[in-house]
Amino acid sequence: MKxxxxxxxxxxxxxxxxxxxxxxxxxxxxxxxxxDASPPEAMRPQVERAVARCPRAALSIED
Ligand code: SF4
Known part of the structure; x- marks a missing residue:
């Protein structure tokens, strides 16, 4: 995940x-x-929450 x-x-x-x-x-x-641009998989829920909540839609996950 990146x-x-x-x-x-x-x-x-x-x-x-x-x-x-x-x-x-x-x-x-x-x-x-x-x-940490390549966090461990265990952090995916947190990353997904950040992606979903970013008011500018500036975040994305690349697998
Ligand atoms: S706009 Fe930038 S600082 Fe704000 S939530 Fe999105 S990525 Fe984070």
């Missing part, structure tokens, strides 16, 4: 960081960082 971020869509509103703080972080310059 997490993809469409940088043209992401507005760094940090919804995903609230859902999966081990995977996403927004820095002081309002830039989203994916802390």
């Amino acid at each position: 997490i993809r971020v469409d940088r043209d869509l992401c507005e760094a509103n940090a919804v995903c960081t609230g859902i999966a703080p081990d995977l996403f972080e927004v820095d002081e310059d309002d830039v989203l960082h994916v802390l």
Whole structure:
């Protein structure tokens, strides 16, 4: 599983960081960082929740 971020869509509103703080972080310059772009399968439910809740539809999963 790989997490993809469409940088043209992401507005760094940090919804995903609230859902999966081990995977996403927004820095002081309002830039989203994916802390682990290839997380273990056990984290898939969290990743799927972040994908579903991103208000900009900027996240996707590539298997
Ligand atoms: S929830 Fe979506 S728009 Fe918000 S920071 Fe995460 S990827 Fe970007």
